[in-house]
Amino acid sequence: MIIHIVGGFLGSGKTTLLIEMAKAYIDKGKTVVILENESGEIGVDGMVLENNGLKSVELANGCICCSLTGSLQAAMRYIETEMKPDVVIIEPTGLALPHKVVEIIRGTVDEEATTIIGIVDAKRFAGLLEKKGDFLRMQISKSNVLWINKIDTVEFDTIFEISSWLRQTCPGVQIYMVSGKTGEGMKEALAGSLIL
């Protein structure tokens, strides 16, 4: 199975963007399952996915990178043996560390490729960097590819500052600039991040 972990802070656009990732795979004839992790009980994202005709499995009431590690492994095995998709897209909570998710699933299923797609919120970047800079750095540092999202909400100067910071924080990692709202940059980002 191809596995993508879509990481990023609360509200950065993970669900919005992973719907487009799933659709891109489906357009190529691949089957996709989305594994949603919600820290609370109400499965809002699960409903959004269903409304988009996407198959999902939900793990709620905890975090798949700390309290729900056993459930994550069991869910991945269930997806592999019962649902048998070509691709699994995992959305951890906005407070999770995606590279921990990679470690937890390592060896539990047959991985054709596992990548972390790190989403950065252009609109809230400056505030987040000021208040939670260390966490932000840790959360995105192991990304295989980075998407700066919500570029429709900021000036180019801001996008430039964010990409400079990302280039320093994650040297050599490809950065795409996208808007999940207008669709700008999505084609390039999808082509450069997915295994289509």
Ligand SMILES: Nc1nc2c(ncn2[C@@H]2O[C@H](COP(=O)(O)OP(=O)(O)OP(=O)(O)O)[C@@H](O)[C@H]2O)c(=O)[nH]1
């Ligand atoms: N203006 C703008 N809004 C966006 C964009 N992408 C997502 N949003 C909005 O940002 C909000 C959060 O998007 P989600 O996709 O739910 O983000 P998320 O990271 O899944 O959020 P959590 O799962 O709650 O952490 C929603 O209201 C989206 O409509 C974008 O490119 N531009």
Ligand SMILES: [Mg+2]
């Ligand atoms: Mg979400």
